[in-house]
Amino acid sequence: MTHANDSRLGDYLKNRRTKLDPASFGFSGGRRRTAGLRREEVAQLANISTTWYTWLEQGRGGNPSADVLDRIAKALTLTEVEREHLFLLGLGRSPEVRYRGGDAITPRLQRLLDALAYSPAIVRTATWDVVAWNSAAAAVLTDYGSLPPEQRNVLRMIFCDPRVRAAQFDWESVARFVVGAFRIDAARAGAAAEVQPLVDELCRSSPEFAAMWRDNDVRTYGEGVKHLRHPVLGKIALEYSAFAVDGRPDLQMIVYNPATPVDQERIRSLIEGMGAACIGK
Structure with missing residues (x-):
């Protein structure tokens, strides 16, 4: 992954977490310097180390695995298209397809x-x-x-x-x-x-x-x-x-x-x- 992609991945992660409501995840609202979740809260939800997640946002974490990206996507409650974008930024490819099933069409x-x-x-x-x-x-x-x-x-x-x-x-x-x-x-x-x-x-x-x-x-x-x-x-x-x-x-x-x-x-x-x-x- 290139440095430019590292930067885009970090920017995207930061953007997504700052749009989330801490209270909806069970975290205290309190006084926060910035809106949304803290880095350590995202890391906790994704079950990864705070240091590793911080490095990813700073563009110096190296190539994340598909498993790590999937856990971060769930922690950030990303939609399917947002999850796909995360994988494109982090790995340069779409995630493996997850079969949804269901017969209904619009x-x-x-x-x-x-x-x-x-x-x-x-x-x-x-x-x-x-x-x-x-x-x-x-x-x-x-x-x-x-x-x-x-x-x-x-x-x-x-x-x-x-x-x-x-x-x-x-x-x-x-x-x-x-x-x-x-x-x-x-x-x-x-x-x-x-x-x-x-x-x-x-x-x-x-x-x-x-x-x-x-x-x-x-x-x-x-x-x-x-x-x-x-x-x-x-x-x-x-x-x-x-x-x-x-x-x-x-x-x-x-x-x-x-x-x-x-x-x-x-x-x-x-x-x-x-x-x-x-x-x-």
Whole structure:
């Protein structure tokens, strides 16, 4: 770590501790020369020596370990983005991801999905559970709302649902791609322990999944073209792109755009026809 980074780390630590209320940590308010926590109080909360913490603020403590930075982040009650900034200043890299889980998405994100009228779009977790989708996804991909929540898992559908399997033009290639992308997504989100029950379940129920999982291949989802056999539209091509959800490393949004004007027109007709049928009931 350079001297400039040492200085920035020290300045950041001092700035954060001076914004905290000593009373909320059980320390006496009393007369203080400066606002916020004292250095020795931060050191006490982080379970490190006062001398070491003082050196860090003064820019002469050397490179702190990830464990020390994590303890300081907890002592200073940093948010996730503040903790990330602390690691970037102290180690020059982001901290290891801590899987948060949780299925909820914001109403704003759902409205974004709904605004894509003729482009199927979903949000999936690091365990590849689909937790949000739009009407186009229900019409073109899968009617996720008709499935129990535990069945809205892409891997379960690919390996255990004959209808989804039949919709793929090259099922084995798609399945291998999904397994490799699933593996890297779970690792990036720090969710290795959380996905293990699903992996064990699929290894028991699908010899094909078990064999592909043993291969240890990894893929990145990124973008590409997906070809499907739709029960109404027949063969259809979709260009897909994957987007990270800011602040939620456990979530990805996947948008499938019709690959050609003809595909777009067919999807539009399907969705509008389904809407008219619903109104007519």
